[in-house]
Amino acid sequence: xxxxxxxxxxxxxxxxxxxxxxxxNFYWISTLARRHSxxxxxxxxxxxxxxxxxxxxxxxYIIGLSVEGQAELITEKEAKKIAxxxxxxxxxxxxxxxxxxxxxxxxxxxxxxxxxxVLFDTKNFTDNPRQEYNIK
Numbered sequence: 001x002x003x004x005x006x007x008x009x010x011x012x013x014x015x016x017x018x019x020x021x022x023x024x025n026f027y028w029i030s031t032l033a034r035r036h037s038x039x040x041x042x043x044x045x046x047x048x049x050x051x052x053x054x055x056x057x058x059x060x061y062i063i064g065l066s067v068e069g070q071a072e073l074i075t076e077k078e079a080k081k082i083a084x085x086x087x088x089x090x091x092x093x094x095x096x097x098x099x100x101x102x103x104x105x106x107x108x109x110x111x112x113x114x115x116x117x118v119l120f121d122t123k124n125f126t127d128n129p130r131q132e133y134n135i136k
Contacts, residue, residue, distance in 0.1 A: 005039035061123035079109035
């Protein structure tokens with residue numbers, strides 16, 4: 001997924017590997033030194049986008065998801081609850097998780113809690129492909 005952050009009216013976008021849970025939260029790992037991590041520390045409002053299907057000659061439709069929400073560095077206790085799911089979904093080795101929690105790897109777990117979803121889907125919503133859902 002692509003993660004968008006901003007501070008001081010300077011936007012930034014990067015790619016991160018992610019895991020999402022049943023509550024529709026998105027999780028990724030990053031180091032505290034990365035620009036997006038530093039942006040989140042100053043301004044937690046962030047956005048993500050996920051390309052689901054790209055228009056092709058054989059399948060001429062587009063599906064993509066954009067999400068607005070609050071991003072945050074999560075506690076180690078919270079991270080331990082989702083670490084195995086993250087590892088399994090992305091096919092990461094157990095040593096990555098072990099090294100993060102032992103402090104041998106500087107990565108930390110982050111979460112984006114969604115406030116708004118925008119689905120753009122020309123296959124299933126031909127008359128109005130932009131479908132918006134606000135979470136209260």
